[in-house]
Amino acid sequence: MSVDAGPGTSARRGGVRALAAVAWVFGALVVLAQIVYSMTDPDERIFTTVAxxxxxxxxxxxxxxxxxxxxxxxxxxxxxxxxxxxxxTIGVHTGFPFGEYRYTGTLGLEVVGVPAVVPLAWVMMCWPALLVGRALVARSGVDRPFWLVVGVGAWALASWDVFLDPQMVDAGHWVWTHPTPGLPGVGGVPLTNYAGWLLVAVLMMAALHRGVGQPRVSRELDLRAGPAPMLYLWTYGSSVWAHAAFFGRPVVSLVAGVLMGLVALPFAVALWRAHR
Structure with a gap:
C-alpha cells in the first residue's frame, strides 16, 4: 500500500496501517458477533445484535x-x-418516506423515538456501499459518471434492507402499520419501505461520493486499508445462508439474494481482479 509522496509520507503510511489494523480488528468482531448470534437463543440476541x-x-x-x-x-x-x-425520525413520526412503522423498544436507548443503534446501522453499510458503487463504475477518478456511481451505490445499500427488514420485523424490533403490498415472498414489509430506502440511499451516496474525494492509498479497494469491501461481501453471503438455513425463510434468501447479488457478485469479481 502506498500514499502520495511528499513530506510526512512515512508518517502517513504508518497512520494508514494503524487505522487499517483497528478497522480489521473491529471487522473480525463483526464476524464473531454474528456467529455468536446464530448460537444464541432468540430472547438473548440483543447484545450480539447491537455489538x-x-x-x-x-x-x-x-x-x-x-x-x-x-x-x-x-x-x-x-x-x-x-x-x-x-x-x-421523520419516518417514525410522519410515515415518510418509508411508510408507517414504529419501534417496539427492544433495541435499547432511543433518541427522538429512534433507537441509537439505528443510525449506526446506516453508517456501517453506507461506506462499503459507496465503495461498491465506485468499484463497479470502473472508469477512474473524476471521469466516473457521477449519477451512475450514486445509483449503483444506492442499490448496493438499499438492496441490503431486503435481508434486514424481514429479520428485524420477525425479531419484533419494529412493526409496520400497513405491511402490504410487499415483495413476493417477503412478508411483513411494504414496498414503500424499499422505495424510501432507495431515496435516502441516493441522497447519501450523492453527498458521500461528491465529498470524499480521491483515496490516499494506491488502490481504492486495497484490503490493506481496511475490511469494508470484505464486510460487504460477508454481509451478503452470510445473509443468503442465514435466511435460507437458519431463519427458515428461503424465499427471502432467494429474492434478496438476487436483488443484492446484482451488485454483490460483480463486486466480488472486481475485488478479486484488484488483488490477483
Whole structure:
C-alpha cells in the first residue's frame, strides 16, 4: 500500500496501517458477533445484535479514515449517521418516506423515538456501499459518471434492507402499520419501505461520493486499508445462508439474494481482479 509522496509520507503510511489494523480488528468482531448470534437463543440476541452493528460502524469509519482521510470519515458520520437519524425520525413520526412503522423498544436507548443503534446501522453499510458503487463504475477518478456511481451505490445499500427488514420485523424490533403490498415472498414489509430506502440511499451516496474525494492509498479497494469491501461481501453471503438455513425463510434468501447479488457478485469479481 502506498500514499502520495511528499513530506510526512512515512508518517502517513504508518497512520494508514494503524487505522487499517483497528478497522480489521473491529471487522473480525463483526464476524464473531454474528456467529455468536446464530448460537444464541432468540430472547438473548440483543447484545450480539447491537455489538455487531457498533463494531461494523467503527470498522467502516476507520476504513474511511485510512482509505480517504479525516474528511471522508467525518462526512460518513455526518451524512450516514446524522442523515440516517434524521430520515428515521421523520419516518417514525410522519410515515415518510418509508411508510408507517414504529419501534417496539427492544433495541435499547432511543433518541427522538429512534433507537441509537439505528443510525449506526446506516453508517456501517453506507461506506462499503459507496465503495461498491465506485468499484463497479470502473472508469477512474473524476471521469466516473457521477449519477451512475450514486445509483449503483444506492442499490448496493438499499438492496441490503431486503435481508434486514424481514429479520428485524420477525425479531419484533419494529412493526409496520400497513405491511402490504410487499415483495413476493417477503412478508411483513411494504414496498414503500424499499422505495424510501432507495431515496435516502441516493441522497447519501450523492453527498458521500461528491465529498470524499480521491483515496490516499494506491488502490481504492486495497484490503490493506481496511475490511469494508470484505464486510460487504460477508454481509451478503452470510445473509443468503442465514435466511435460507437458519431463519427458515428461503424465499427471502432467494429474492434478496438476487436483488443484492446484482451488485454483490460483480463486486466480488472486481475485488478479486484488484488483488490477483
Amino acid at each position: 455487531s452493528v457498533v463494531a461494523f460502524a467503527v470498522a467502516s469509519v476507520c476504513d474511511a479514515l485510512a482509505r480517504f482521510g479525516p474528511r471522508a470519515a467525518a462526512l460518513l458520520v455526518a451524512v450516514a449517521g446524522g442523515g440516517g437519524l434524521l430520515a428515521e
